[in-house]
Amino acid sequence: MKTRDARLTVTVLEISPYDPGWIRDFEKERARIAAALGEVALRIEHNGSTSVPGLAAKPVIDIQISVDGLQPVSRYEGPLARLGYVHLVHSDDAFCPFFHRPAEWPHTHHVHVVLAGGQEERRSLAFRDYLREHSDVAGEYAALKARLAAETDANDAASREAYADAKGEFIDGVVRVALSEGYPREL
DSSP, X not given: OEEEOSSOEEEBOOOBOOOTHHHHHHHHHHHHHHHHHGGGOSEEEEESGGXXXXXXXXXXXXXXXXXXXXXXXXXXXXXXXXXXXXXXXOGGGGTOOEEEESSSSSOSEEEEEEETTSHHHHHHHHHHHHHHHOHHHHHHHHHXXXXXXTTOBTTOHHHHHHHHHHTHHHHXXXXXXXXXXTOSSOO
């Protein structure tokens, strides 16, 4: 959606109603990634909002790949690049290298590479699993995302990063509760 004032046009970040097709999209991409990475990928999980039935989300499939070591990045960077993924070099590479496709916004897929059995793997899966089992909390998260998205310029990378950062306090709170209650259920 575009909003207009006398000075500029802003395209706000799109939050779509839940689409059950997101599961099929993930499964299709999971198969491509598994074939490309082979034994490097110890686990490939659908995470993020598109993995929570009923939750409105940016129409971007988030995928978490668990590996036995984050270095060297070349073990997975090359194969992911051949699938069209671009590595966004960032300080988060120390614990969660990030890739996206296509190269330009809007993205359709995000890949987060994490250490198998590590804190980042546990955090993201605990958050996903908790939202799947607590629709009231998922509803609070949906409302927060809708409010923040209305203030986010989808065409500006810094604005999209600010959107992600603004969700951090809520996510951290849910993760603390989820981990204390034994989430994720399977690892």
